[in-house]
Amino acid sequence: MKRRLSGDSAEIQRPFPGIVTIEMTAQAGISKRMMLSCSVAASPSTKGRRRKTSCFPAPPQHATATPERSLPVPTIMAVALLRLSTAISMRNAACTDSHSLFEQLKESISQKGHDPKSLLTIWPTASPEMAVYELPPSDSPNLALLHPTQEERVEIWKLNGASWRGAMSLPTYLRREKHLENQAFTKDGGITFWILVDSTLPQNERPILGSCESFRKRGLVARAQKTEDTVSHGIGSVFCNPDYRRRGYAQRMIEELGKKLDTWNQVIGKKTVFTVLYSDIGKNFYSRFGWEAFPSSHISLAPTSHEKESALSGVRHLRADDLEELCSLDERLLRANMARDVPCKKTRVALIPDLKTMQWHHAREEFAGREMLGRETAIKGAYADCEDSSQVWCIWTRTFGNTEAGNTLNILRFFVEDEEDAVRDESMAGNDLTNLKSIDQAKLHGAAAVLHAAQVEAARWDMKEVQIWNPSPLIVLAARQIEPSTKLIHRDDESIASLRWHGEPEDRTKVEWVSNEKYGWC
Numbered sequence: 091m092k093r094r095l096s097g098d099s100a101e102i103q104r105p106f107p108g109i110v111t112i113e114m115t116a117q118a119g120i121s122k123r124m125m126l127s128c129s130v131a132a133s134p135s136t137k138g139r140r141r142k143t144s145c146f147p148a149p150p151q152h153a154t155a156t157p158e159r160s161l162p163v164p165t166i167m168a169v170a171l172l173r174l175s176t177a178i179s180m181r182n183a184a185c186t187d188s189h190s191l192f193e194q195l196k197e198s199i200s201q202k203g204h205d206p207k208s209l210l211t212i213w214p215t216a217s218p219e220m221a222v223y224e225l226p227p228s229d230s231p232n233l234a235l236l237h238p239t240q241e242e243r244v245e246i247w248k249l250n251g252a253s254w255r256g257a258m259s260l261p262t263y264l265r266r267e268k269h270l271e272n273q274a275f276t277k278d279g280g281i282t283f284w285i286l287v288d289s290t291l292p293q294n295e296r297p298i299l300g301s302c303e304s305f306r307k308r309g310l311v312a313r314a315q316k317t318e319d320t321v322s323h324g325i326g327s328v329f330c331n332p333d334y335r336r337r338g339y340a341q342r343m344i345e346e347l348g349k350k351l352d353t354w355n356q357v358i359g360k361k362t363v364f365t366v367l368y369s370d371i372g373k374n375f376y377s378r379f380g381w382e383a384f385p386s387s388h389i390s391l392a393p394t395s396h397e398k399e400s401a402l403s404g405v406r407h408l409r410a411d412d413l414e415e416l417c418s419l420d421e422r423l424l425r426a427n428m429a430r431d432v433p434c435k436k437t438r439v440a441l442i443p444d445l446k447t448m449q450w451h452h453a454r455e456e457f458a459g460r461e462m463l464g465r466e467t468a469i470k471g472a473y474a475d476c477e478d479s480s481q482v483w484c485i486w487t488r489t490f491g492n493t494e495a496g497n498t499l500n501i502l503r504f505f506v507e508d509e510e511d512a513v514r515d516e517s518m519a520g521n522d523l524t525n526l527k528s529i530d531q532a533k534l535h536g537a538a539a540v541l542h543a544a545q546v547e548a549a550r551w552d553m554k555e556v557q558i559w560n561p562s563p564l565i566v567l568a569a570r571q572i573e574p575s576t577k578l579i580h581r582d583d584e585s586i587a588s589l590r591w592h593g594e595p596e597d598r599t600k601v602e603w604v605s606n607e608k609y610g611w612c
Contacts, residue, residue, distance in 0.1 A: 228338030393548035472543035482536035537568035
């Protein structure tokens, strides 16, 4: 075998049955950036032919090595093909074997939905030294937060699916993400996809350095006995390709996102008042960019298959058709309670627990129930008429974890009509509950009955717990009627409710987040 390497080309000569031509061309014009293009042709078996691989000059010595797995798709295909040609020559493969290798590679590339990046794991032979795209520093002026193409959205879902799809197969996970972006809550601009990229590169070929989503949410702001509507945003699906981590891209993306959301989806002349997110990486990272951590607590109850007749008296199950009326009543009462007795120089904020929000959460569980278990999640919550004619209800959703141990029945919203502490902010969660002597016994009984119904439903679905976020003192007491050892758990690492104030400069301590419950999560 004759092999010659130089600064601008690599040539390998050896007889083989398939003529494979790989052309890689440098595209100039952008500092320290070169892209690959390739064309492939196969011909009948011949001998004595020459295969030539032309490549561009080696990278400058100061260039940063880039993981090949994170290169644009055309580059990856070219690298994979080059590895194949090298493998055929270096391994002295038999004619039939070399042709088979080429056909396998070609088939892998053409498979619908196949991730070309995985081709790099097929041919581990080192490729000749070649220049690749050098990742920009996180403070580069060329970096921008833009919107992905549909093809890039799929690429994002493939990447984050490795971490988030749980027990779902990748094709099922892709279908679910497509399903969720077409709900009433997310359609017509309800969801916005964001990617951090080098703005000088073409779409569908640029490395996706970071990605996230923002969800338009209806919010309320109460000051000085006055409540106003506002457009807020929830941030979710924050993800950075593992190959690009520890380079400052996540920080840059969140910085840019904060600027974008200042006016995103607002009418001309108006500014966003507040945005929220739920951190799974503790309290410190997002607080550096303005999303301050609010106390995040919950109580947990074990499932039970034993229906207590006394506990369930007056309780009925809620189905999808019941939710519109209840959500409308909830919103009306929340508006009234928001402005009641607002302390001087304080601001109250809340996300509205409306029907579209609940339906989005239910779309997640309905998809998982059908696809993974072949079951319909028909029961959406429980309702009780109290002896004092007030109403108590909760709306829940089933969360399916990576394993059965993570399966949880989450209470999205717990409503108690005319509750003594109807406006519930995070400061209530830490009160000494033993001092609440005057709690209304009728409402306490109704809340306990609804919680017990949730326990029974959790057992029907093999959930491992019932979880209620930021419960009011009445709800904690109701839980202790069922399980006296119930404790209020304060989270420090996962699902940390965080809020950024975008309005006029104000101290974080002046903002109270009312009804900070699971329905706000996204």
